[in-house]
Amino acid sequence: MNSKKNIVFLLIFTIMLTTSSFNFEDFLKQGLKAAGISAVVRSMGPELDRFINDLLSNQGAANKEATRVVPVITFGEQVAVGAVQITGTQELIKKVRHVVSYEDKLKNKYRVKVYVPSSDSNPLKINRVYGVSVTAVIEGFI
Numbered sequence: 001m002n003s004k005k006n007i008v009f010l011l012i013f014t015i016m017l018t019t020s021s022f023n024f025e026d027f028l029k030q031g032l033k034a035a036g037i038s039a040v041v042r043s044m045g046p047e048l049d050r051f052i053n054d055l056l057s058n059q060g061a062a063n064k065e066a067t068r069v070v071p072v073i074t075f076g077e078q079v080a081v082g083a084v085q086i087t088g089t090q091e092l093i094k095k096v097r098h099v100v101s102y103e104d105k106l107k108n109k110y111r112v113k114v115y116v117p118s119s120d121s122n123p124l125k126i127n128r129v130y131g132v133s134v135t136a137v138i139e140g141f142i
Contacts, residue, residue, distance in 0.1 A: 038071040038098075041083040041138075045069035052085045052136045063135060066090040072115070072137070073123045076103030082139055086117055088132035095119040095129050 041048075048069045056062050067087045075078040084099050096117045103113050117135040120127040 036083060037071055041069065041071045042137045045083070048083060049085060052138075056135075063087050066096075067092050067135065068093045069138065070096055070098055070117075072099040072101050074101040074103060074113075076101075078089070082137070084115065084134045084138065085136035086132050087135045088129075092129055096132055097121050098123055099134060100126055 045068065049067055052069070053063060053067060065087050066089060067085055069083050069085050072082050072084045074082070084095055084101075086099065087092055097119055100116045100118055100123065101113055102116075105134065106112050116126055117129040117132040117134070118126045119129050
């Protein structure tokens with residue numbers, strides 16, 4: 001099964017490289033940005049987590065379970081990378097490597113966002129961790 005996935009990946013990658021509209025330099029830059037943002041999220045995660053927990057506590061809505069900040073990869077009209085705070089038991093949130101988010105429109109009237117905590121280190125694969133939820137979304141300003 002793995003060899004089939006590799007062949008499909010190589011085929012898609014070859015098509016992308018040979019298509020005139022595909023810009024490998026932009027592709028590489030986007031990949032480096034995503035990796036950089038994920039690294040920043042991992043290093044600043046504890047500080048962001050404390051900030052969110054203090055904010056919620058000050059509003060009388062403190063989390064009652066363990067929390068952690070992890071990278072989020074959003075797929076939809078565009079691909080984006082950011083951070084989310086997750087909550088659950090300590091055992092479960094330790095398993096989460098990132099959250100995958102899907103965005104779509106329903107009847108061109110509603111925007112729907114779905115968040116799936118995943119224990120897989122590959123952001124393109126999902127190994128859902130049940131019992132973990134997203135409690136905050138962290139977005140940066142550029």
